[in-house]
Amino acid sequence: MKKKSFAGTLYTVLILFFLYAPIAVMIVFSFNAGRSTSVMSGLSFKWYGELFRDRATINSLVNTVIVAVISSIVSTIMGTAAATALFRYKSNVLRKSVLTVTNIPMMNPDIVTGFALMLLFVFCGRALGIQKDLLGLPTLLIAHITFELPYVILNVLPKLRQTDPNLFEAAQDLGCPPLRAYFKVILPAIMPGILSGLMMAFTLSVDDFIISYFVSGPTSQTLPIQIYAMTKRDVTPDMYALSTIIFLVILVMLMLYNGISSQKSPKKVRQRHR
Amino acid sequence: MNRSSFRTRIAGSPYLVWAALFILVPLGMVAYYSFTDQSGRFTLDNMARISDYTGPFLLSIWLGLLATVICLIIAYPLAYLIANSGEKRQRTMMLLMMLPMWMNFLLRTYSWMTILGDNGLINTLVTAIGLDPLKLINTRGAVVLGMVYDFLPYMVLPIYTIMLKIDRSLVEAAQDLGAGRLNVVKNVIFPLSVPGIVSGVTMVFVPSVSTFYISQKLGGTGTLLIGDIIEQQFQLGETSLHVGASLSFVLMILIFVCLTVMNRFSDSDGSVLV
Known part of the structure; x- marks a missing residue:
């Protein structure tokens, strides 16, 4: 299985082409000199300038960031507390039923x-x-x-299961009050789960269109809703310029994240293979 | 101990209240609006109107199923290839799979209009070599293509994750006992990857069935899906909310039934979802 087959590589490349062709199209047309998103008529950077002059777009961008920051922080704090409580419920019925309710927003169509x-x-x-x-x-x-x-809770719960319950009790035996022991012992142990929950919540919030579409008013348009309104009429290349910028930002962020985690993880991976 | 469990309850209570208010009560609202008229009296009229929309319901399920099956067929070999490649390559491939998911899906879908349009990139190419232009956009095929494109990574990721968890020694044991490559996949890898398939299928089928943006942009007027109808009821204002609610109610039950049937095929507890 170590042998790299040509067919496999070809297959992978074809799928990547399928995934990235529309993104490439977006990037190319963001440099269009004309208004069209289907006919190229020369190269220009003007849509990038246009983007930052468009009040509605900038406003929606600000709204998106405000909503994402506040909602992800609130949901992370509430979700972490909830996961801690869920983990320590003695009644199985109670835990199961709360988890079922928690699953509803993930299972239900947006x-x-x-x-x-x-x-x-x-x-x-x-x-x-x-x-x-x-x-x-x-x-x-x-x-x-x-x-x-739900995403925060499901990121934190597995980390709680992994923590050694003896540590918490040891801290208390040594005279640490429970609440303090929680913040000193449990919280650092589950921090990776909390952080990935926070990140997931933030990106879900930035990306959400369908749910926001039904519950936002004219004064609280987020970027996806603004984009939807624009695609109802006619998209000008400034939207493509915006997604090109977003693409580059995410690419850099993911590569940085990848670089950091690849330096840390070799040990862990080796353990898993044993 | 008693005080500690009291604190646990305090920590969990904000979430319990929140989940009751904003997960359970809204579902109750859907049921309430489904079975009442404008003045709040009980009625079955809204439910009776559902029969007018049998066509869109069936079409949504059909196209959703088609997209899900195509995603599975494309994603399974890909996930297998990625899971069996080197560590560095796995990391790169995961990055490439996730990157499109972080882009705004409205714009990614929209850029297919540039590619498939009557004067789009493909047709420009086709007419350049002297053939008649193809009818690509505003077809059911285009809608399925959009669904596959938008949700393919949701199929690849869970299958890949579960394949990583498969114990290598099982594969080696099968090989030692003389199983060929095909037999290993059929009798060892496939059965063990069923939970990943189930969550992948869920994550593709649910958004595909309930989409309205993809069908609006790529399907034109010919492919009215159930999501389109619900969105229309929302646009029509307060008098139409009751019919919209009954449609949502039926959609929800439909998907619930589909998921329950599917979960019968696996013993997964849904933990592979995240």
């Missing part, structure tokens, strides 16, 4: 999650007599926290 939350907000708005600006930043935040929470 369109149902978004529609259901929207119905809740509309219902509450009607009950409270709010007609104008019912949907906005607060509802967007609630929705994002809701769909991020």
Whole structure:
């Protein structure tokens, strides 16, 4: 199996071509001198300039970052606390049923999650007599926290299972109060899970379109919603310019992350193979 | 001990309240709106209207299934190839698989319009060599292509992850006992990778069935999916929310049934999902 077959390499290359062809198209057309996203008429950087002059796009970018930062921090704190509690529940029935509910937003189609939350907000708005600006930043935040929470919990729980319960008890035996022992012993041990949960929550938030679409108002457009509104009319190459920038940022970030983790991990991988 | 378990309960309670309010209550809202009219009276009219949308329902399931099967056929050999390549190559391939997932899926889908359009890249090429232009965009095939493109990494990642977990000694044992390469895959690797397949299938099928953006952009007016109908009801305003709710309700139950049937085929506890 060590032998690298030509067919295998060809297959891999073909799939990569399939995955990257549309992205390459986007990058090429972001340098289009004309307005079109289907006919090239010369090279230019003007759409990159245009992008930063477009107020609506910049506003939606700011909204996206605000929502992503707040929602991912809140969901990480609440989710970590919840995972800790879940892990220590004595009743199996209780733990199972909470986990089942936690799974719902991941299993349900986004369109149902978004529609259901929207119905809740509309219902509450009607009950409270709010007609104008019912949907906005607060509802967007609630929705994002809701769909991020399961991912945080599922990232933290396995790390809790891996920690040695004796450590926590040892700390307490040595006179450390439980809460302090938690922060000193458990929290550092599960930190990798918390961080990957936070990262996942953040990226899910930045990327989410479907749920946001149902629960955001005209004043709280995020970038994906802004892009959707633009693709309803006619996309100009400035959107492609934006995704080219995003592509480069992510590429650099992933490569940095990869570089860091490849320096750390060889030991771990060797252990797994044993 | 008692105080500690009390603290545990405190730590978990914000999440429990949150999950009840924003996961369970919204689902209750979907049910409530499905079975009531504008004035809040019980009615079965909304459910009866579902029969008007049998066509879109069936089409969604058909195209979703098609996309899922194609993804599985493409992804399985790829995951196998990646899992059996060198460490450095695995890392690079994972990076390349994940990178497109971080790009905005609206724009990735949109750029297929540039490629498939009537005056798009493929047709420019086709007419350049003297053939008649092809009808590519606004077909069901284009919608399935969009689904496969958008969700392929969701199939590759869980299958790859589960393949890494397969004990090498089992493969070696089979080889020692004289099993050929095909037999090893059929009798050892495939059965052990079923949990990965199940979560991959889930992660592709659910968003495919419920999509509305892909069908809007690549399918034109001819491919109305159930997601499109729900989105239309949302756009039509408050009077249509009841029909939208009943459609969401049925979609949710449908997917729940599909997932339950599928989980019968495996003993996975869903832990491979993340």
